[in-house]
Amino acid sequence: MKRLLLIVLLSSLALLAQHARAHGNLQPDHPGGIVHLVGDLSFELVPVAGGVELYVEEDNEDLPSEGMTAKLTIIAGGAKSEAVMTPAGGNKLFAKGVKIPRGAKVAVLLTRKDKVTKIGANFAVK
Amino acid sequence: MKITNSLALGMVLIAGWMVTTAASAHGIWFAQRSTQLALIYGVGADDLDAVKRLPLVKSIAGYDAAGAAIPTRLRIAGPLLLVDADSQPSVVAAVLFNGIWSKTPEGEWVKKGRDEVPKATTSEKNFKYAVHIVGALNGPLPLLPEQTLQIIPVDGKLPLEMGKSLKLRVLHRGKPVAGAKVLADLVNDPDATPVKTAADGMVTINVRNQGLNVVTAIWDGPTDEPTKSDKIEHLATLSFVLPHAPE
Numbered sequence: 001m002k003r004l005l006l007i008v009l010l011s012s013l014a015l016l017a018q019h020a021r022a023h024g025n026l027q028p029d030h031p032g033g034i035v036h037l038v039g040d041l042s043f044e045l046v047p048v049a050g051g052v053e054l055y056v057e058e059d060n061e062d063l064p065s066e067g068m069t070a071k072l073t074i075i076a077g078g079a080k081s082e083a084v085m086t087p088a089g090g091n092k093l094f095a096k097g098v099k100i101p102r103g104a105k106v107a108v109l110l111t112r113k114d115k116v117t118k119i120g121a122n123f124a125v126k
Numbered sequence: 127m128k129i130t131n132s133l134a135l136g137m138v139l140i141a142g143w144m145v146t147t148a149a150s151a152h153g154i155w156f157a158q159r160s161t162q163l164a165l166i167y168g169v170g171a172d173d174l175d176a177v178k179r180l181p182l183v184k185s186i187a188g189y190d191a192a193g194a195a196i197p198t199r200l201r202i203a204g205p206l207l208l209v210d211a212d213s214q215p216s217v218v219a220a221v222l223f224n225g226i227w228s229k230t231p232e233g234e235w236v237k238k239g240r241d242e243v244p245k246a247t248t249s250e251k252n253f254k255y256a257v258h259i260v261g262a263l264n265g266p267l268p269l270l271p272e273q274t275l276q277i278i279p280v281d282g283k284l285p286l287e288m289g290k291s292l293k294l295r296v297l298h299r300g301k302p303v304a305g306a307k308v309l310a311d312l313v314n315d316p317d318a319t320p321v322k323t324a325a326d327g328m329v330t331i332n333v334r335n336q337g338l339n340v341v342t343a344i345w346d347g348p349t350d351e352p353t354k355s356d357k358i359e360h361l362a363t364l365s366f367v368l369p370h371a372p373e
Contacts, residue, residue: 122260
């Protein structure tokens with residue numbers, strides 16, 4: 001009985017320690033997605049046919065994209081391109097007709113609903 | 127009783143010297159505040175009034191992953207100076223001119239030149255520089271305009287874990303600086319004994335934090351106005367973050 005209690009106690013402490021360590025999750029929710037964490041904000045960049053999607057979570061919950069915009073910057077092979085990402089339902093923003101080449105350096109700057117607060121993330125695409 | 131008084135006087139003088147020493151080591155650096163990037167003025171845990179010092183900021187700049195400049199400003203948000211760029215930067219940089227300071231024979235620092243304090247024991251111009259690497263460093267950090275004194279990671283990359291060594295080079299106007307005093311972390315260990323750069327400007331530190339690191343180099347250069355200052359103190363920071371483990 002004492003041994004069982006000890007195991008439960010140690011397991012609880014381990015869980016608490018893990019919980020206290022960090023926010024977010026680097027595992028993508030979408031095929032091909034790349035996740036970058038900025039504090040308790042999670043940016044998941046997903047190249048899809050016809051464009052690029054961005055999913056945003058805050059404190060592990062979907063952050064509604066309505067009213068937000070993002071600027072996408074892609075640098076690859078010495079060339080730079082930029083695109084505006086617009087709300088596409090739920091916590092998704094979308095940039096149509098954009099392709100991300102392999103090895104590209106991608107930057108996203110999200111502007112929140114207040115039109116003032118900007119939060120950015122940098123991605124290295126393999 | 128005389129011994130006690132002498133001891134007390136000595137302690138007061140030492141404390142005063144320590145305060146003035148610390149006061150001369152204020153720097154600027156960039157740090158995350160409420161998930162945004164802010165320009166900080168201070169030393170150690172002292173995060174001082176940056177907004178008051180906005181008029182002293184001579185330049186603010188952002189650069190993309192290819193090293194091209196991005197239109198970048200500082201925005202006042204309550205007590206903070208937030209970086210406001212047109213697109214997400216890979217590097218941000220700033221310069222602050224903190225004026226000319228002189229130390230009186232009594233040991234007090236005043237914001238005046240030697241022309242106004244002729245008996246000053248020292249008079250110096252103070253320039254503060256800051257470069258921040260946003261995210262990972264995936265190649266050589268270029269010499270940046272306005273960064274008269276700059277700290278460069280020699281290998282073009284940063285370690286992933288604290289405690290690892292990091293080879294740096296300190297440059298003044300692009301040339302290696304010998305004898306620059308380098309601190310591994312101005313925020314969490316500002317009173318550490320600095321490591322001096324070698325003749326080729328090189329120095330190796332151990333990265334101190336699994337989080338924000340504010341590496342600092344201090345170097346005294348020649349004056350450009352001998353009537354007002356004896357030297358120019360350049361204080362440059364290179365800040366970067368080693369990410370913590372995900373949940």
